[in-house]
Amino acid sequence: MKIPIWTVDAFTSRPFSGNPAAVCLLEENIPDTLKQSIAAEMNLSETCFVTKHKNVSFSAGEQFALRWFTPTIEVPLCGHATLAAATVLFQVCKNGNEIIKFDTLSGVLEAKKKETKVVLDLPINSPEAVDKGEFHEVVQEVCCELPVQEILLSKTTRYLLIRLEVRYVSLSKDIQLIYLRTR
Numbered sequence: 001m002k003i004p005i006w007t008v009d010a011f012t013s014r015p016f017s018g019n020p021a022a023v024c025l026l027e028e029n030i031p032d033t034l035k036q037s038i039a040a041e042m043n044l045s046e047t048c049f050v051t052k053h054k055n056v057s058f059s060a061g062e063q064f065a066l067r068w069f070t071p072t073i074e075v076p077l078c079g080h081a082t083l084a085a086a087t088v089l090f091q092v093c094k095n096g097n098e099i100i101k102f103d104t105l106s107g108v109l110e111a112k113k114k115e116t117k118v119v120l121d122l123p124i125n126s127p128e129a130v131d132k133g134e135f136h137e138v139v140q141e142v143c144c145e146l147p148v149q150e151i152l153l154s155k156t157t158r159y160l161l162i163r164l165e166v167r168y169v170s171l172s173k174d175i176q177l178i179y180l181r182t183r
Contacts, residue, residue, distance in 0.1 A: 046070055052064055076157050
């Protein structure tokens with residue numbers, strides 16, 4: 001099986017600049033272990049895999065499966081690799097649709113063709129408050145016992161947000177003067 005691969009520089013109009021991502025077009029799905037091996041070989045921050053649905057071509061399809069892999073793990077979302085995937089479909093495969101949809105671990109993402117550019121609608125992924133005890137050990141390790149106001153978790157991206165309490169310390173006038181002189 002041959003897998004066509006492109007390296008696309010996102011967020012730039014110049015070669016060898018911007019944010020590179022590898023794009024692999026798959027006629028049919030391949031095992032995740034092979035995707036991970038290809039991503040490790042490409043050794044870019046992300047390698048994405050666009051898989052077409054049955055009886056659809058890359059040039060005419062409106063919806064594709066999309067997954068992203070770093071050299072070591074799969075990630076639930078990657079904006080610049082999604083831009084790269086849409087760019088390959090629009091410019092290389094000559095996909096004539098104005099909007100392409102991607103089925104991803106983060107839900108359905110839309111890429112819209114706007115002249116020579118691609119515009120993405122990315123999910124908000126609002127984090128939700130979680131019980132402080134649920135991540136107690138991690139929070140203590142990361143925060144070095146600083147006071148924590150709240151802990152939030154994005155279930156889609158699996159990112160943990162720790163909001164620290166804001167505390168103001170009043171400085172003596174001598175310390176304030178030293179601070180002003182050293183600035």
